[in-house]
Amino acid sequence: MKRIEAGSFYSYLSEGCKICRRGAKLVLFVTGKCRSSCYYCPISEEKKGKDVVYANERPVRSLEDIAEEINAMSAEGIAITGGEPLLKLDYVLEVIEAFDDLHIHLYTSVPAKEEVIKKLAEAGLDEIRFHPPHLENSEIYRESVRIAKKYGIETGIEIPAIKYEEEIVKLVNEEDIFLNVNELEFSATNYLELEKRGWEIGEFYEAKNSKEIAMKYAEKVKKFHFCSVRFKDIAQFRRRLIRMGFNLPEFYKVTSEGTVLCGYLEGDKEKIRKILTSMGIDFFETDEGFEVSMEFAEENAEKLRKEGIEVYIVERYPTYNRLLISKTPLR
Numbered sequence: 001m002k003r004i005e006a007g008s009f010y011s012y013l014s015e016g017c018k019i020c021r022r023g024a025k026l027v028l029f030v031t032g033k034c035r036s037s038c039y040y041c042p043i044s045e046e047k048k049g050k051d052v053v054y055a056n057e058r059p060v061r062s063l064e065d066i067a068e069e070i071n072a073m074s075a076e077g078i079a080i081t082g083g084e085p086l087l088k089l090d091y092v093l094e095v096i097e098a099f100d101d102l103h104i105h106l107y108t109s110v111p112a113k114e115e116v117i118k119k120l121a122e123a124g125l126d127e128i129r130f131h132p133p134h135l136e137n138s139e140i141y142r143e144s145v146r147i148a149k150k151y152g153i154e155t156g157i158e159i160p161a162i163k164y165e166e167e168i169v170k171l172v173n174e175e176d177i178f179l180n181v182n183e184l185e186f187s188a189t190n191y192l193e194l195e196k197r198g199w200e201i202g203e204f205y206e207a208k209n210s211k212e213i214a215m216k217y218a219e220k221v222k223k224f225h226f227c228s229v230r231f232k233d234i235a236q237f238r239r240r241l242i243r244m245g246f247n248l249p250e251f252y253k254v255t256s257e258g259t260v261l262c263g264y265l266e267g268d269k270e271k272i273r274k275i276l277t278s279m280g281i282d283f284f285e286t287d288e289g290f291e292v293s294m295e296f297a298e299e300n301a302e303k304l305r306k307e308g309i310e311v312y313i314v315e316r317y318p319t320y321n322r323l324l325i326s327k328t329p330l331r
């Protein structure tokens with residue numbers, strides 16, 4: 001068993017996991033709808049049950065939006081998730097075909113039939129991960145697993161570590177497929193249900209003792225991977241942020257946390273635009289203001305203030321929603 005950062009370990013990593021570890025997988029959420037109702041489902045309130053599409057944080061209206069997010073993070077792969085992606089099979093096929101040059105993996109809780117898997121394979125799906133809700137009836141996925149393998153799709157089972165089920169171990173070892181076990185994660189939507197069942201929340205929103213359940217699988221499963229909540233956050237997410245940060249214009253400073261720092265100007269937009277253009281300064285215009293280099297903001301703060309322009313240093317995420325971490329006025 002090899003150890004990776006933040007408590008994760010594996011004996012086998014699927015291609016999808018390898019790309020995800022580099023922060024190079026775009027998460028494509030294709031619908032919030034799902035026919036199962038797992039008590040541990042972490043989907044947020046704004047997405048649950050709603051037929052919405054997001055590429056990472058970016059709302060998607062067309063394939064063009066997905067292409068923009070791919071460029072923003074230099075994605076090498078796409079993870080198609082939900083809700084239940086197979087409720088929107090035609091859309092999923094369209095996406096797989098459109099971005100066939102990237103590695104694409106799909107999550108599903110449906111024991112899909114041959115006609116569905118054949119279509120996915122022909123569209124170019126590379127990897128599939130079945131999730132038996134509540135970890136029950138895993139045997140009903142055996143046929144789908146065999147079909148997916150027959151069509152050359154890398155196949156696995158992916159589950160949260162809520163309990164140990166011998167039937168899952170039997171299935172993955174007999175079919176020689178991988179088992180991904182996620183550390184059970186608390187979210188705003190599953191918190192009460194997890195608490196009701198005795199789970200306690202840890203420092204990183206992980207369920208305490210969930211890792212110990214994963215260990216039991218690790219002892220028995222040939223192709224095994226445990227992904228911790230902390231690893232998802234500090235490695236995958238932070239690495240994606242860093243990729244996104246370095247794709248921004250050079251005047252942004254990328255921190256080791258994956259956030260970006262820049263100067264920020266607010267005031268009469270026409271006036272600011274004129275000043276920056278006449279000085280030949282690189283800038284990015286947002287709805288409310290102008291992002292510039294920190295050096296420019298610091299060196300010119302006094303002069304700009306005299307022109308009635310507010311000057312700040314801003315730290316934000318390099319994501320589509322530009323989540324603000326801090327906005328400090330320069331005096």
Ligand SMILES: C[S@@+](CC[C@H](N)C(=O)[O-])C[C@H]1O[C@@H](n2cnc3c(N)ncnc32)[C@H](O)[C@@H]1O
Binds near residue numbers: 185
């Ligand atoms: C949220 S589901 C969405 C896709 C599909 N409905 C499914 O269940 O596979 C994606 C993955 O998250 C895992 N998962 C669900 N709830 C979880 C939780 N609270 N903590 C960690 N992983 C979880 C599932 O095992 C599944 O592999």
Ligand code: SF4
Binds near residue numbers: 083
């Ligand atoms: S099958 Fe997946 S999306 Fe549906 S309720 Fe369970 S975890 Fe959530």
